[in-house]
Every structure is written in structure tokens, then in C-alpha cells.
Amino acid sequence: MNCSSWVATGADHILRPRLTEPVAIIGATGALGFGLAVRWARAGVPVTIGSRSQERATEAVARARGAVPEGEFDGFENARAAGAAEVVVLSVPFRSQSETLTNLKGALRPGQLVVDTTVPLAAAVSGRATRTLGVWQGSAAQQAQEMVPEGVRVVSALHTVSARTLSDLGHDLDEDVLVCGDDRDDKRRVVGLIDLIDGLRGVDCGRLEMSRLAEGLTPLLISINVRHKTQAGIKITGLP
């Protein structure tokens, strides 16, 4: 994740260091995915925007370039986008998670890392956004792990960051992101990417199965948002 190459970017064509590995975001036309795209791009991360259609991906790239003119973006239909980077962020509603992963079966390849951000809100089946559904595998992240091709590893993260504040580049973030996964190096890689975004800190909170509890924070924060008319996030206290 350190300077591995120099790339010409932006309108001015000035060579600047490529600070990080690129990231592909599946569902980057949604609020969370788009917020991640522009925040990462502003931090120097090359971002591939994935959408269900090439047309919407192209439109989102234009919108992202408007927000971050110096950003390095491209945009493709999800399956092609998923092939564009080693780290693939899955940012789709729970309702579409399973279908999206089925569609990506041929696109993902061994060695890739999927960062699953899905939260099984009961709103997916017309229930409340302050409740979760029980997922057979334990959590949306574990469902993702079951569905990706052999050799693709899943890390779960980014459940507690408000999509709205994330996409508002004028808003100063100051919160933590819980990261769950079974491989320490994978988590370090994802924490490294999260830490690139100003005001976010990635915190390893254990194995992938802990995602069941981390995913539960989203409806809890939604409930807090309703009561306190805010966009709440979380911080872990007591860390070194």
C-alpha cells in the first residue's frame, strides 16, 4: 500500500505518487458506495465504480469527478468492475447481496479480497430499519463468504458510517470502523485503506463471525438517529 508507481492523473497531467492500491466498488451508485468512492479518491486511491449498468456507472464517474476533480475514476458494469482490483468492496442493499454475488461468480478470482458492507436490515423485506433479519449463516458477511468463489476471502466493515455524511465531502468525519475477518493480514489491508480516509479509523474487532454483532450496530444507530435527529457513528474508547 505504499508508493508502488507514479501515475498521470487529473486534468493537469502532473505526475504524482500512486499512494495506494486501487479499489473496485460494487454498487457504487448507492449512497454508501459513492461516498466511499469520493472519499478514497480524495485520498489518492484509484477507484473503479461498479453499477448494474454501464450507463449508470458512467454517470456516477462523471458525478464523482465533479466532486473530486483530481480523483482517478473509471466505471463499469459490476462484473467487469469486480475484475478491476484486488480489493472489491460490496456495497449493495441486503436484498440484492445474494443476487449480486451470484452474478459475480465468474468475475471474482482467487486471491481477491471482498469487503462486505451489507447489513441485513429488516427493511429489506418491508420490516423496520431498526431491526435485523436472522441470516442463516450468522451474518451477511458470512453469507458472502459462503457465496464467493473458492480462494476469495471476505472481510466485513463499514457498517456504522453514515452514507449521508460519507458522501458529503464538506462533513468532517471523526469515527471508527469495525473490521471483522478471519485473516489478520486481510484485516490489516482493509484497516489501512480505511485509515486513508480522513477522520476514519479501522479497528480489528475479531473473526468474521463477529460481523453478526457489528452488523447489528447499523439498526442501533438508525434508532439513535431517529431519536436524536442526527447521523450517529461510533468510536471505541480505551484503544492504545
Next chain:
Amino acid sequence: MNCSSWVATGADHILRPRLTEPVAIIGATGALGFGLAVRWARAGVPVTIGSRSQERATEAVARARGAVPEGEFDGFENARAAGAAEVVVLSVPFRSQSETLTNLKGALRPGQLVVDTTVPLAAAVSGRATRTLGVWQGSAAQQAQEMVPEGVRVVSALHTVSARTLSDLGHDLDEDVLVCGDDRDDKRRVVGLIDLIDGLRGVDCGRLEMSRLAEGLTPLLISINVRHKTQAGIKITGLP
């Protein structure tokens, strides 16, 4: 919760304002209950320490007075302690929650407020402390609500505060406490009591059913503690 009376307290018998209503703590010989007892006593809250035996309650009172000489303590067997205050904090392991509430059936009376701190860690049945058990009613707090006598209301809170740092009065706290309950005034009352403890802030996070998610924070923090060798807590960002 404001100055309602003047009481003679402590070794010096100086009259000082009773700032708050008294609190009874069931299971106050455990680390969390004892920590709450000394923190509240230091904030001027009269505390009744409840234990399974009068002998252990008396011993805990002596220990608490050693830690907070100016504190106002008494100590009784749990059922008698439960009658000593309008606010009764239940601080027992999940393994004992059901049994304790059964034993308190004759002691609790309509109008009392039970603050349930129970977390259904799988450790209760020799499982991992980073996992929870599924509770039929949805959460330990909802189980408590089902078990208390008619007219007794349950609020759930204090799942994320480390018992160890709470009982160490030399440790400066700086974290939030999520409060769940179905009655707004009840939650306000509990938030008021929590706010009396230096470094804690109570945050209303919704109805009692949200306790299922709040209780899940304990195993999540335990997992973080293991990885980061700390006593983690949480803070909610974005609150006014």
C-alpha cells in the same frame, strides 16, 4: 432527582444535600455491580448493596466504605435490597438472571424501575464470551420485562462499561452508555443517574427491543479487548 432532602452521612455527620434518589443494586458483590455502587456513592447517590447472602452484602458494604468513605451505603440480602429503592439495578450473570428475578417476584412492587444490565454471553453455558445466546424473548432485558411483576418496568443499560475500569476509582471514565426502554420518562431517569457518574453519558437508543443489539456490544468489545489488550468502551459520535 434534585435536592429533595438533607441527610446526615459519612463519618463526620455533616449535613449535606441528598442530590439524587437512592439506588438498590442486586448482585452488587460482582465487579460491575460493585463498580456502580462506588461510582454512584461517590456522586452522592445513596446505594443499597444486594447480595445472595446478608454476610456477603455486609462485607461488600465495608469494602465500598473503604473505597468511598463519604459514601452512603447499606447492604442486605437481594430480596430485602430490592425493596429499598424505586430504582433497582439488576447486575447478575445471565446464568442467574432468571433465578434471581423469580426470587424477587415477592419483593418488587408496582412502580419500581428495574435497570437490567444482563448480557446473554455464551460463556453462561460454557461457550465463548465473544458470542451470545439467542434469548427466546429477543434479549435478556425483554426476558426480565416478562419476569418482573405487573407494573414494574424494565430499562436496559450499562452493557458496554468495563466492570474492571468501573470498579477502579483511579481510572477516568470517558464513554457512553446505551439506554433502551419503552417509556421515555423511565429512560430519562436512568440517563440522569448514569450522567451523575463522571465520564459516563447515557444515550437513549430506542425501545426495549433494541437491547438485543445493545447487549451484542458486550461480546464485540470483549473480542476487541482480546485483540488490543485493553478495556474498550464505546462512544456515539454525531450527537448534539
